[in-house]
Amino acid sequence: MNPLHALLLTDLAMELPMAVRLQRLVELLRMQFGCGAVALLSLDSETSSLRPVAVDGLSSDAVGRRFPIAEHPRLATLLQRAGEVVRFPHDSKLPDPYDGLVIEQPGQPLDVHDCMGVALEVEGQCWGVLTLDALTVGTFEGKAIRELEQLVLVIEAAVRVTRLETALRGVRQSAGAVEEGIASRPEGEIIGQSKPLLHLLQELQVVADTELPVLLLGETGVGKELFARRLHQMSRRSGKPLVHVNCAALPEALAESELFGHVRGAFSGAIAERAGRFEAAEGGTLFLDEVGELPLSIQAKLLRALQNGEIQRLGADRPRKVNVRIIAATNRNLKERVQEGSFRADLYHRLSVYPVPIPPLRERGNDVLLLAGFFLELNRARLGLRSLRLSVAAEDALHRYAWPGNVRELEHVVSRAALKALSHGAQRSDIVTLEADWLGLDVQPLPMAATVLHAPMLAPAPSMRAVVDSAQREAIRWALDAHRGQWAQAARSLDVDPSNLHKLAKRLGLKTA
Template identity: 75%
Template sequence: MTMNAVNALLLTDLAVDLPAGVRQQRLTETLRLHFRCGAVALLRLDGDGEFLRPVAVDGLSSDALGRRFAVKEHPRLAAILRRREITCFHHDSGLPDPYDGLVIERPGEPLHVHDCMGVALDVEGQRWGVLTLDALVVGTFDARARQELAQLVALVEAVVRLTRLEVALRAAQQSAGAPGSGHAASREDGDMVGQSEAIARLLHELQVVADTELPVLLLGETGVGKELFAHRLHRLSRRAARPLVHVNCAALPESLAESELFGHVRGAFSGAVSERPGRFEAAEGGTLFLDEVGELPLALQAKLLRTLQNGEIQRLGADKPKRVDVRVIAATNRSLREQVRDGAFRADLYHRLSVYPIPIPPLRERGNDVLLLAGRFLELNRARLGLRSLRLSAASDEALRRYPWPGNVRELEHVVSRAALKALSRGARRSDIVTLEADQLDLDLGVPAVAAPDAQAAPVPSAGDAAPRSMRGIVDVAQREAIRQALAGHADNWNRAARALEIDPSNLHKLARRLGLKASAGPA
């Protein structure tokens, strides 16, 4: 492809209406074809300039788009960023290449990158990121190639600038001029990894509801990232400049839960030697995130409901209420509908919290996002373990796609971390290009998917059911059977059953709810 043809293609793409991702992808494909190289990547500075994140690649493995390269750990990228001129690294360069083992010109082989050429990109007078080209043939990037890339830099920056403007315009149209949301919406978020339709719908829904003052209930299985999406809601809201306070309701001791949320005055209880504000006051003007809200005791649920209705709190031991201005985002991996039906959660509080429920899709419904997320965790572990390169084999890619991920993103992170350690324990050297094979992932492709919160509950297995596959499952079965036997031996009296099991009654009820056993509203 001649320089005239390259210029014509890029100018045509600038003149027509294309989705942002498509325009940038076409850019990398055109450059790879013209320079006859193994891979081209367009990377954007992220995390206040600490990372470079690929936004479009051609010729790299499927997980490359999910990676985030720490600039301080990749001297080639750092060198390209520092200069405005074309930077080249020849085959005898002693600096490690961030794409070693990721170029797929010959799939399945961990190929070393021989030559590299790159240039820093500026947008509106600020350093935006870099463009990199990698070749497996020595001498690909000769003087003519360097001169041609220098001539194309202005067009590449024009593509980046147009994409940025289009993203900002769409964000402004969605926010409809609401105060505070426009800037936050156009902010590029490095924590969100995924290109699936399911995640795109979710991000759009979060964008729409973020600028309202409505309570939001995030629903999703364990490990889908509810906390991450709560943070995004806060950042996109008009309260972004104010605090976001996170409360793990499951970790609140029942005896101190009211004081933790609403605060207390001096002398309110034994040990209250001074006044103490609660989490609501700490979140004044901002957002309170109630994680695992289904674990709140019933008595505290009533006080939370009053706060949501009236915008007032009352410190434990205080005579007068106090006004607060706080938006509440709640999250649960349980079916609150079932808890309402079983008397474990107040119906009025459920309806108040779920003004706008948002289900977060499980990983098994996000298609190839699993590979992008795997790429993120591969790069994290490569840096953590001091490896030259960490990649997946083709069989591992397929295994990740097929597995149903009952533990979702959290499980994926642990799988990748464990496999990397296992590779080292089997003799891999840190100077090698380490490839994780499917057997190192330890994935049981027969594991059934987990039912989502508020979906129809599956029957709870008894001790005589098929043996569970994990230690957690074995313990759960044993605990269910112990609770059933204690209740049967004490005429379904929960207090007596708790004493027989040598457990606090309130903790017994929490445990029963977690195990899917129908418990009464509280200790008798």
């Protein structure tokens, strides 16, 4: 038996998390074939695209990329020739989706020279594709093709087992990507594999199946609308409408009519009866975005709708019953607005039955590169580029930037940098590398005790305790600055209990009030 066969069969007999099993699979395959990169991509039939679920040897942002089949003829060929191992020779005229993405080796080019792959079937249906790529000509000769042919059934079995294990855990297929570290949905994607994000997705999965109002809390640009859509799609109301209302964009004079509707003659210009957003969302979900911006005059009527399930059209004599679930979102501190008198306390308590904080991008670790990969691929296709990638310095800058505008800001930064690359003379047929300068980020120094760690060689060596205390002091100050003095949020970003953080700060001589 082929040694790799034995290893893969051993893995099948073990209970492993989905992400671990598939990652071991691609790592073993890369080692067996001695190639530059191996990728396992699942087919999303709704978007007609392939998304990586496990990769080895590709750049850090590769997992966040999406590959529309219509734009990648090599991947389309694999799907068209299902069940057959296909090799693309080094002189193939078909563009390779991984040009510039295989991790660089000294003295090797950026473009892929040898490639082979196969479409995978699970339970009689196409599941996705496996691809193997090399920067060296001749890596995949006849022997390699025969070896992959012999392994296909075991590889498909590994994918099938992960699906069965996921089903046995009771994870719904729509949320199965949480197990893989990549969350997706039909009308957009929540991309990431960080612990804060996966914890949030698990929490949403639990609350989605209830009828409780949910209050999404987060900074501007974190994607509150995406999480609201995910909540709706995982709920019992997913077959009914999801109606989005931007409360910040509602003029006070028209807010009541927009939400609750009006009858003919209710005001000047009301020439016909009109239903409001509540009635449009009947049986489904009403998403009140930026709910903190609602005028006080509307808040009382919104409270009545939440308490009694009744609305009254403007100018009407009788109320109407409505069956609507409320998801609200805000980037404001509603508790402070209640204290200021600009938001009703009773409405706040009704909306925040289940508050859900959405972590900012700076707390999501390597998710910034996965998201960057997603936006890089979008811009590559939009601008008609052969390949679009990040330099090592650009990756470092993305990690070190604080992202006050979160995911939305990252999208704009990547799009702007791609245009700058073209304006600096990059050709669309090139492998275009985005440099750190083109990102235009004001990167701050890392929160480290630089003066201690970089002390002159002749200075007396500080004690270990002094080094640790200095680093902890700087980390706490950085976290508090990043969260505008909010100790609870700073503690969460540092993964420390808030009470322990206060005690540590006092010991380090920092002010805690």
